Amino acid sequence: MTPRMSPPLGRRELLRMGMTIAAAGFLASCTKSPAGTGAPQRITADSPRVSAVEAARRGASAGVRQVTLTPAPTQIDLAGTPASTWAYGGRVPGQEIRVRQGEILRVQTVNNLPAPTTVHWHGLALRNDMDGVPGLTQPEIPPTGVFDYEFAVPHAGTYWFHPHVGTQIDRGLYAPLIIEDPDEGANYDHELVVILDDWIDGTGTDPDQVLEGLRAKGMPPMDHSMGGMGADPTAPLGMDSGDVTYPYYLINGRVTADPQATTYRAGQRVRLRIINAGGDTAFRISIPGVPMTVTHTDGFPVQAYKADTILLTMGERVDAVVTIPGSSVPLVAVPEGKNGFAQLILRSGDTPVRGRAEDAAMLMKSQMPLDTATLTAAPEVQLQRREPDVTHDVRLAGPTGKYTWTINGKTYDPRDGLPVREGQRVRLRFVNDSMMFHPMHLHGHTFAVRDSNGGFRARKDTVLVAPMKTVQVDFDADNPGQWLTHCHNIYHGESGMMAVVSYVQD
Incomplete structure (x- = not known):
């Protein structure tokens, strides 16, 4: 018989094979201490322990959801103004991925960008080698390269995904990841995903150039009209709310002059899943005259709380249920300490919009917004x-020089880390020694925010640390690997404000 020859490998297959070989060598190089030295060794992303924990998450009959993700250059329309950007599937936000808790998610990522990229699955306690951090958990995906992400989906909730390379998150590369709980009884009629963003890409500059400018010239002058720390309790971020001036603010990819409108019937209950995908901007969210019943923060349920205005920093999510009134109303997002606003119209049948979004935006600035970290986690x-087995101070400082941000006096080094061991209760003390707020995000875990009496508040993965304040969080070290903790202001993170929570073993 004549043997059948395998077809020649194409460019993508060769790149995939090369990335697999590179990943093996790269991950092996991340082990900090050679065996036999007596020093603890890092549990790296390719460790058998990472695979074992992932296997335990997978049910025998778990369904599989397969998706293809294609980051590529595209052009979007900003109310008649074209802007060149990068996006998933040619749209901003990218197409929503929706799966059920316990399923296996497989995402083939085909990089059609002119630069390397990765995908980070924000908020998920997933396996370490799928976390999307170049130089720590995987190599970058080169242009025309392919990377297959596959992991069990552990928790229900509102999540999202974005790159973890440079300032790419401040382009259009983001999309929602919604994980449904099959046992959750829906106490609402509809869902609406609301993604907030600050936009500068393709408007004569891009995020890379913005970062270069900050590094060359330093921070812009503060707006002292906001007042000093403690001068105004309705200004929880203090007098310096960001480093970047944005020409547009978006909700679901639409600017203020061309808002999205969704139509419901009066009396219907809508679950809002709100995500702040901004690079440098915290937002206040409000619906004039319509209270929002907050049910979840960062994917985890809280004891229900009614709020008129919610503060959401970069990377945070909040779920809230609203009852559609008898007239149409705007959902308004105001950038904290900046000019402008974004809006989305909640239509009640064919009724006209009640009130002006501009007036609502002005009123919102004088209100005390809800910080979702102060809510109480649902009992389940x-x-x-439990007393912590290990406590790490995470001191946030900067800028030094022109634009350097540090943790514990150092800029990010993937070879360095805050050591923890599997099974420990870990406490992180985020100590903000700077005059800017920092939304601190921990990969691969959800922590409990501690209150001033030593109790626990909300379960979160991203928490606001206000200027000159300290926030303490506890988590159980049950997901081995190498995990970033960092400021979710992309310009702070890329200028050094990142560190590694490093699982080690003897």
Whole structure:
């Protein structure tokens, strides 16, 4: 018989094979201490322990959801103004991925960008080698390269995904990841995903150039009209709310002059899943005259709380249920400490919009917004009280020089880390020694925010650390690997404000 010859490998297959070989060598190089030295060794992303924990997450009959993700250059329309950007599938936000808790998610990522990229699955306690951090958990995906992400989906909730390379997150590369709980009884009629963003890409500059400018010239002058720390309790971020001036603010990819409109019937209940995908901007969210009943923060349920205005920093999410009134109303997002606003119209049948979004935006600035970290986790997800086995101070400082941000006096080094061991209760003390706020995000885990009495508040993965304040969080070290903790202001993170929570073993 004549043997059948395998077809020649194409460019993508060769790149995929090369990336696999590179990944093996790269991950092996991340082990900090050679065996036999007596020093603890890092549990790296390719560790058998990472695979074992992932295997335990997978049910025998778990369904599989397969998706293809294609980051590529595209052009979007900003109310008649074209802007060149990068996006998933040619749209901003990218197409929503929706799966059920316990399923396996497979995402083939085909990089059609002119630059390397990765995908980070924000907020998920997934396996370490799928976390999307170049130089720590995987190599970058080169242009025309392919990377297959596959992991069990552990928790229900509102999540999202974005790159973890340079300032790419401040382009259009983001999309929602919604994980449904099959046992959750819906107490609402509809869902609406609301993604907030600050926009500068393709408007005569891009985020890379913005970062270069900050590094060359330093921070812009502060707006002292906001007042000093403690001068105004309705200004929780203090007098310096960001480093970048944006020409547009978006909701679901639409600017203020061309808002999205969704139509419901009066009396219907809508679950809002709100995500702040901004690079440098915290937002206040409000619906004039319509209270929002907050049910979840960062994917985890809280004891229901009614709020008129919610503060959401970069990377945070909040779920809230609203009842559609008898007239149409705007959902308004105001950038904290900046000019402008974004809006989305909640239509009640064919009724006209009640009130002006501009007036609502002005009123919102004088209100005390809700910080979702102050909410109380629902009983079923509360962390059990336990003294920590290890406590790490995470001191946030900067800028030094022109534009350097540090953790514990150092800029990011993937070879360095805050050591923890599997099974420990870990406490992180985020100590903000700077005059800017920092939304601190921990990869691969959800922590419990501690209150001033030593109790626990909300379960979160991203928490606001206000200027000159300290926030303490506890988590259980149950997901081995190498995990970033960093400021989700992309310009702070890329200028050094990142560190590694490093699982080690003897």
